[in-house]
Amino acid sequence: MKPSAIFLAFLLVVPTVAAPQGFAGMATAVEGFNDPRPAPAFSFPADHGAHPDYRIEWWYLTANLQDAAGTDYGLHWTLFRSALAPGDTGGWDSPQVWFAHAAVTTEDAHLTAERFARGGIGQAGVEIDPFAAWIDEWTLSGETLDALSLTASGDAFAYDITLNANGPLIFHGGGGYSVKSPEGQASYYYSQPSYEVTGTLTLPGGDVVVTGTAWLDREWSSNPLSADQQGWDWFSLSFDTGEKLMAAQLRSVDGSRFRSGTWIMPDGTTESLGDDALTLTPIASTQVAGRDLPVEWRIEIPSKSVDVSSRPLNAQAWMDASIPYWEGPVFVTGSHSGRGYLEMTGYEE
Amino acid sequence: MIAAALSSLWSYWRRNPLQLATMIGGLALATALWSGVQALNTEARASYDAAAAVVGEGRYDQLVPRAGETLDEATYLALRRAGWQVSPVLVGSLDLGEVALHLTGVDPLTLPAGAGAAGQVAAVPLAQFLAGEVMLAHPADLAQFGTAQSIDLIASPAITQGMALADIGAAQRLLGQAGAISRLVVAPDQPLGRPPLAEVAPELLLQPAQGGSDTAQLTDSFHLNLTAFGILSFAVGIFIVYGAVGLAFEQRRAMIRALRTMGLSMRFVVVLLGAEIAVISLVSGAIGVVLGYLLAASLLPDVAATLRGLYGAQVAGTLQLHPSWWLSSLGIALLGGILAAASAIWRMSRLPLRAGRDPQVWAMQSARGQRLQLVLGLALLVLSGGFVVAGGSLLAGFARVAALLLGAALLLPPLLEVALHVAQRRARSVTAEWFWADTRQQLPRLGLALMALLLAITANIGVSTMVSSFRLTFIGFLDQRLIAEVYVSAETDAQSAAIEALADDGITVLPLLSVETRIGPQKVDLYGARVAPVYEQYWQFLAQDGDVWSRVAAGEAAIINEQFARRAGLWPGDSIPISPTVTLPIAGVVGDYGNPLGQVIIGEELFITLFPETRARQFGLIGGGADALMARLEAEAGFDPAQMIDQTALKAASLEVFERTFTVTSALNVLTLAVAGAAILMSLLTLASMRVPQLASVWALGVTRHRLGQLELARAVALAVLTLLFALPLGLALAYLLLAVINVEAFGWKLPMYLFPADYARLAVASIGAAALAALVPALRLARTPPARFLQVFANET
Incomplete structure (x- = not known):
């Protein structure tokens, strides 16, 4: 779940209204867009491509990496599509707007870059066969979604990695229909959580050869938030046991939380976790970019005997993009140990 | 005592209202001429700056085409896909019948945040702007629009009058320039690993941020001209005031003697006289500012027309009051008054007390x-x-x-x-x-x-x-240059072909092939000429080397115009680079009084090799008489009379x-x-x-x-x-x-x-x-x- 993206997308649609209203405006339905329906039947590779009749969509990749000396790195790349109106006419008039974020996180640095593009003129887009998702010179491409290469660069960093999937696609919620609120807001949501990564990071100190694992999220929707939801806390974790976990909670202004998750077995079979199957509890906070953020969490899933706490590689992993949020690599210890990514949004103000 | 002194000084002016009127009138006129000219200059410069500020010209590096006025959208995409963080800008004149707006099209998604337009676009719903549904213009300009426009207008006081801002897609549509981009603004932050420009888009030239706009450089001379006139007028006005002040002081010698015998020190008298001049100067200055404004407002349309005609620079046709302008005008009036009075006051303080008032x-x-x-x-x-x-x-x-x-x-x-x-x-x-x-x-x-x-x-x-003299030379130049009987603009390739086909009937067809290009730092128009006997007959060279026309026809030499020759210091015998691969010797220098831009003329064949995409759309035709040619084109090839102009009419238009x-x-x-x-x-x-x-x-x-x-x-x-x-x-x-x-x-x-x-x-x-x-x-x-x-x-x- 990437609420920051939704927020961004919404701001692009109604920039003057959204800022004062915050997340409250996101429940506003926009005429003409399709809404996700339960029990989806995906068709691949077509569904790896863009869905211009839905308002928002993303290709979201996070990677936990290490160099030969065992130093940890995090890598993040996201391509967002935001439709100002349904459909795609091509040319400058196309309502399809694209933007993207890239970042590399080390123990003491968090390097980021942001791009914007018009869809209709070919500056950004997604093609399905062979697969290619791009904005400017940033590209995520390969013969299929299982074998990809990824490049991106900012003014202080660059990366060039290859990804090979060694597991199946994972469908969240009900076969990829992921409910986000008690009121029934939902998105289509599937992941490829099992990439093996090799590649090179170009950092201010020089090139670093890295290996590790990556997780790709695919999600699209038109109206995924309920009126009172203000932000998200989201985890993608890979445990040393080979099991994986997606766990997220949506925070409402009244203090209530709507939780959801997916438990992934080493063979790729999944179990959807409902609102009462897991808890996410902040255990320590840090000053980040002038605000107090809960950078350490306790995650409990009684049915899976999971009780772990997470700490960030770099607590200052603040994405200082046009809409800022926190996104960075984390490590978990406790009943299980492992690593993954945490994203926290709705803490802008 | 002070009051008495003041009142007696003032009484002089009351008894000599004509002298007072002289003083005030002279100073006011001088101020008016000076400030009027300043207003004209300020307004014109503000217009260029406003046009440039829309995309932050001068603040960011820019990529401009080496040849031609626009670059292709594909080049923009190639640069973005190579990592170049550039943002497209299309500018053009949007004709609205009586007036024209200077339209700037931008892409707000890629425009650097510091560019002026970024702030203005932020005030508009982005979806509408990107969809090309809206255009921003100054409230006063909105009235110029009919209701039949294909775009909604939004009043934005932040837009300078005469300017308009729209999405680049809308600008391409409104200006009829699909797929065209005027220039690319280069963002200050660029990613690592960006390939060199020559690898991605060798047809573009990187213009550093501090280069200033071409318009400002071109029009500098005109403004210096105006300023010189303003200074001349001011000097003439100050002469008037100088005379009047001297006289007034001379005639008040007796009164000042009386004041001094009553116990006022000379120093104090000088202060009083200085204060008097200051008051008179400020009053005159105020009147001068009003007169200057009226003068400038009545001349501005002509200045705007001149700048457009000579340099193609867009200037808003209406005058705006800048506080700096009228403050400086008051200042110059005060300075002028004090300057004019200084010597009189100094002389008065030195002359013996008992000197008579005899003019001898x-x-x-x-x-x-x-x-x-x-x-x-x-x-x-x-x-x-x-x-x-x-x-x-x-x-x-x-x-x-x-x-x-x-x-x-x-x-x-x-x-x-x-x-x-x-x-x-x-x-x-x-x-x-x-x-x-x-x-x-x-x-x-x-x-x-x-x-x-x-x-x-x-x-x-x-x-x-x-x-x-200029006029005579210009007429001679027109006779030399306008040698065809009829000039025709083709709108389609078919029409171009129909014109070229006339050559079979013994009519001389002279296509006008041209691109805007750069040779070194200079912007020049490059022409491809189909060498015909008439050229040899009519064209006169200021300097030449050998048989100019046959060398040009063979693609072995180029002709340049005088302004280019003088600016670049290039004359027959020197060589110029026409393109990255072609360098030609200069065969002739020709007088050219049509515009201040440099021109280079090469043979048609070489031109087509270098710029295969450029099509001739304008042609000169010789043979058979103007009326017969025009009638034939209208009847046989469906040309509209508006597409054709005969030599006489063209000369008249040029002279106008x-x-x-x-x-x-x-x-x-x-x-x-x-x-x-x-x-x-x-x-x-x-x-x-x-x-x-x-x-x-x-x-x-x-x-x-x-x-x-x-x-x-x-x-x-x-x-x-x-x-x-x-x-x-x-x-x-x-x-x-x-x-x-x-x-x-x-x-x-x-x-x-x-x-x-x-x-x-x-x-x-x-x-x-x-x-x-x-x-x-x-x-x-x-x-x-x-x-x-x-x-x-x-x-x-x-």
């Missing part, structure tokens, strides 16, 4: 001043010559002109003195001798007004000689543009002459009352009042004639400087000088008439002075 004393006092003037005048003339050595820049050219004019003006009174002295020697009757002697005696006072007249006549002769270009110059010329006339009138009026004592003696000797009046008029005419005689060679010298120095620096062409005796005769009649007219009122007044007033002079002396 004043005249003798100023004899020393005249010697100084002579020396200074000569020094300035030498300096004017000296700048030839320093020469080189436009500023040096104007400095030469200024030194020449000022030096000549300073020399005028001594020279007139000599002339009058000679006349006096040769006088045969007593009356005549008195007439010349009396004229000499008045010279110091009238000198300033005459200097103003001299400057005005000189400027008139110089500028009109330049414009008329030329005439409009100099409307402003001639308007300012007339105004300067008017100011000089006013200067003479005011000097004579203020002198009139002073001269009653001398005239009383002459009257007592038997010369009638009527005869005195006639002599008064004759004196003005005699002085004007002498001034005119002096002004004529000076004016021609000025014309030479303008043609051979200023024009070369400003436009890049040197013009032959022609003489226009009939024009000078007309000007002589006008100047003498103006002087006579100015003298008429004082003369009439003198003729009607009651004898009692003359008698009173003697009564006071007993």
Whole structure:
């Protein structure tokens, strides 16, 4: 779940209204867009491509990496599509707007870059066969979604990695229909959580050869938030046991939380976790970019005997993009140990 | 005590309202001319800046096409896909019938956040802007739009008048330039690993941020021209004020003596007089600002037309009030007043307390001043010559002109003195001798007004000689260049083909192939010429090397125009790079008075090889008569009469543009002459009352009042004639400087000088008439002075 993206997308649609209203405006339905329906039947590779009749969509990749000396790195790349109106006419008039974020996180640095593009003129887009998702010179491409290469660069960093999937696609919620609120807001949501990564990071100190694992999220929707939801806390974790976990909670202004998750077995079979199957509890906070953020969490899933706490590689992993949020690599210890990514949004103000 | 002193100082002005009016009028006029010109300049510059600021020109590097006016959208995409963080901008003139808006199309998603347009777009719903549904314009411009526009308008006070802002997609649609981009703004932060520009888009040129806009560089000379006129007018105005202030102080000597005997220190009197001048200057300044605004507002449309015609620069047709403008105008009025009064106050504080008010004393006092003037005048003339050595820049050219004019003006009174002295020697009757002697005696006072007249006549002769010479040269140039009988614009490839097919019937077809390109740092128009015998027949070269046309036809040489040759210092024998791969020797340099841009002409075949995408859309046709050709094209190839123009009509249209270009110059010329006339009138009026004592003696000797009046008029005419005689060679010298120095620096062409005796005769009649007219009122007044007033002079002396 990437609420920051939704927020961004919404701001692009109604920039003057959204800022004062915050997340409250996101429940506003926009005429003409399709809404996700339960029990989806995906068709691949077509569904790896863009869905211009839905308002928002993303290709979201996070990677936990290490160099030969065992130093940890995090890598993040996201391509967002935001439709100002349904459909795609091509040319400058196309309502399809694209933007993207890239970042590399080390123990003491968090390097980021942001791009914007018009869809209709070919500056950004997604093609399905062979697969290619791009904005400017940033590209995520390969013969299929299982074998990809990824490049991106900012003014202080660059990366060039290859990804090979060694597991199946994972469908969240009900076969990829992921409910986000008690009121029934939902998105289509599937992941490829099992990439093996090799590649090179170009950092201010020089090139670093890295290996590790990556997780790709695919999600699209038109109206995924309920009126009172203000932000998200989201985890993608890979445990040393080979099991994986997606766990997220949506925070409402009244203090209530709507939780959801997916438990992934080493063979790729999944179990959807409902609102009462897991808890996410902040255990320590840090000053980040002038605000107090809960950078350490306790995650409990009684049915899976999971009780772990997470700490960030770099607590200052603040994405200082046009809409800022926190996104960075984390490590978990406790009943299980492992690593993954945490994203926290709705803490802008 | 202070109140009493103030009241007595003020009482003088109350008793001499005409002198007060002279002061205020002179200073107000000077301020008006100065500030009017400043307003014109400020407005035009603000317009360029506004156009440039839309995308932050000057703040960001830019990529511009090496050749042609636009680059292809595909090039933009190639750069983005290679990592270049650039943002597309398309600019163009959006024609709305009566007026045109300067439309800038931007892509708000990629525009650097610091660009001016980014802030303006943020005020609009982004979805509508990106969809090309809205255009931002100044509220005052919205009224110009009909309802039939294909785009919604949003009033934005942040947009400068005459400008409009839209999404680049909308701009491409509105300007009819699908897929075209004028330039790319380069973001300050660029990603790692970006390939060099030459690898991705060798057809583009990186323009560094501090380069400034082409428009500003081009139009600098025009604005310097206007400024020079403003300074000239201001100087003429200050002469008037100088005369009036000197007189007022002279006549108040008795009053000041009285004030001092009552115990006021000289220092205090000087402070009071200074304060008086300051108040008068500020009042005059305020009036001048209003007049200047009106002047600027009435001239602005012509200035805008000139700038558009000459340089293609867009200037909003309406004037806006900038606080800096009227504040500086008040400042310049104050400065002018103090400058004009400074010497009078200084002299007053030095003259002995008991000095009389006899003008003869004043005249003798100023004899020393005249010697100084002579020396200074000569020094300035030498300096004017000296700048030839320093020469080189436009500023040096104007400095030469200024030194020449000022030096000549300073020399005028001594020279007139000599002339009058000679006349006096040769006088045969007593009356005549008195007439010349009396004229000499008045010279110091009238000198300033005459200097103003001299400057005005000189400027008139110089500028009109330049414009008329330019005009003759331009007409000759048109005859040389417009050699085809008919000029046709094709709209489609089919129409182009139909025109080319005429060649089969023995009609000479001359396609006009051109691209805008850059050679080194210079923007030039590159033409491809289909060499025909008519070119050899009509074109004349300023410099040439061998058989120019056959070398050009063979693609072995290029022709360049004079302005390019002078700016780049390239002449026959030198070589120029036409493209990255082709360098050609220069075969000929040709005079070109159509625009200040450089031009390079190469053979058609070579042009097509270098720019295969450029199609000729304009053609010249020779053979069979204009009317027959046009009728045939209309009947056979479906050409609209609006697509064709015959040679005569085209020449007329070109000349019209030329005439409009100099409307402003001639308007300012007339105004300067008017100011000089006013200067003479005011000097004579203020002198009139002073001269009653001398005239009383002459009257007592038997010369009638009527005869005195006639002599008064004759004196003005005699002085004007002498001034005119002096002004004529000076004016021609000025014309030479303008043609051979200023024009070369400003436009890049040197013009032959022609003489226009009939024009000078007309000007002589006008100047003498103006002087006579100015003298008429004082003369009439003198003729009607009651004898009692003359008698009173003697009564006071007993």
